[in-house]
Amino acid sequence: QSALTQPASVSGSPGQSITISCTGTSSDVGSYNLVSWYQQHPGKAPKLMIYEGSKRPSGVSNRFSGSKSGNTASLTISGLQAEDEADYYCCSYAGGDRVFGGGTKLTVL
Amino acid sequence: QVQLQESGPGLVTPSQTLSLTCTVSGVSISSGSYYWSWIRQPAGKGLEWIGRIYTSGSTNYNPSLKSRVTISVDTSKNQFSLKLSSVTAADTAVYYCARDEVFGDYVDYWGQGTLVTVSS
Numbered sequence: 001q002s003a004l005t006q007p008a009s010v011s012g013s014p015g016q017s018i019t020i021s022c023t024g025t026s027s028d029v030g031s032y033n034l035v036s037w038y039q040q041h042p043g044k045a046p047k048l049m050i051y052e053g054s055k056r057p058s059g060v061s062n063r064f065s066g067s068k069s070g071n072t073a074s075l076t077i078s079g080l081q082a083e084d085e086a087d088y089y090c091c092s093y094a095g096g097d098r099v100f101g102g103g104t105k106l107t108v109l
Numbered sequence: 110q111v112q113l114q115e116s117g118p119g120l121v122t123p124s125q126t127l128s129l130t131c132t133v134s135g136v137s138i139s140s141g142s143y144y145w146s147w148i149r150q151p152a153g154k155g156l157e158w159i160g161r162i163y164t165s166g167s168t169n170y171n172p173s174l175k176s177r178v179t180i181s182v183d184t185s186k187n188q189f190s191l192k193l194s195s196v197t198a199a200d201t202a203v204y205y206c207a208r209d210e211v212f213g214d215y216v217d218y219w220g221q222g223t224l225v226t227v228s229s
Binding site: 001032034045046047048051057091096098099103 | 215
């Protein structure tokens, strides 16, 4: 069971859109529509942003969206805001187990 | 309002067993809709799934930790627990307990996390 692959960092200016990729295998991301995304600010617990690939929990801005193609899931944040600066982690069901991505640091310039 | 709170020693001696408890409030741990999980995060690093337990007592563990991990549940106290044996400095991390939605396989509630340091 290897960690899902995410870019170490991405950046964007306020108002722009960014996309964070999350690449797995046919044993996890590719086989199940059960990818979730979490936002983590420094010193805080992670917060659920997307579940089941593209669904948003109540209270999460519609600026956050998720998608999947093959073995790669993606998180897109549109209309970047300063408060979006955080670490983002993807996570996938893996046939009974669970695997996280290594995390992506989003910097809002 | 669902809340989870980790408790346990903040310092563990190498080769000993790390033991943490998560106290759940606002929902019965016996509810069949959820798993109860442990996740950890070394300082400056990413999240690592440790394992989870269903109310029936069935468990799933990270294969890389499976030989050292035991997760159990005490429904009478609305708590679940983690034991990690033969710890080393590499097990130093913030440990989170969390609630998993069974059907969507996502974590919807997290504890605040507790730092456990392995050191002599």
